[in-house]
Amino acid sequence: AVAMLFVGAGLSGLRGYRQLTDPQELSDSWLAIGVLVLAIVTNSYAVSLSVRNLTENGIHGVIDRFREGSQPLVKSALLRDVIGTTTSIIGLVALILYAALDAVEFDAAGAIAAAVMMSFAAVVLMAQARGLITGQSVPERDLERLRIVVSGTPGVEALNSLVAVHSGANHVRVELDLDLEDDLETNDIEVLLDEVEARIREEMPEVSDLRVDLNSSDLLG
Structure with missing residues (x-):
């Protein structure tokens, strides 16, 4: 999961950089918008399933459990799905602004923002994994x-x-x-x-x- 997030962050950051330094017009932007809407729906459903697996105490319970060392695989899936949903929303907003205003800078900004979020998620997962490897006590x-x-x-x-x-x-x-x-x-x-x-x-x-x-x-x- 960490490797996938770092690779995704690198590709997204590279795309944003290229759009800033050598802007390219996007083809089929409305098709891309449709794909992103579908991604938001599917990822949101996956998030709801992970939340149910992690806790039954609502959003505050999720935050408390995420700080602890238990259920690492469930937390990894939850973080991955949350990042997938968030980056899809960022991409959707960026593409809508691009299509409406014909400004490729929005596409670049969306790609860079997604790269930053994926990098942050990868670092969080690495910190969680390190705690498990070093024999972290059960909560x-x-x-x-x-x-x-x-x-x-x-x-x-x-x-x-x-x-x-x-x-x-x-x-x-x-x-x-x-x-x-x-x-x-x-x-x-x-x-x-x-x-x-x-x-x-x-x-x-x-x-x-x-x-x-x-x-x-x-x-x-």
């Missing part, structure tokens, strides 16, 4: 969800610690330290661990690696 709200499902598992007496960090673009590593009820047999413990893992993966499907340290008087004795 506190997601940690709290995991604490609730683990603590609520029958047989778990106490959750001593829970650590969850990103280990890739869409992978999370989780480490738990649990106190178990003292009367559990070995088979019961195996069933309990399977239940804990199932609950964690249901709550956070991107968990790819789970480590559990157990404390029980039966185990220690």
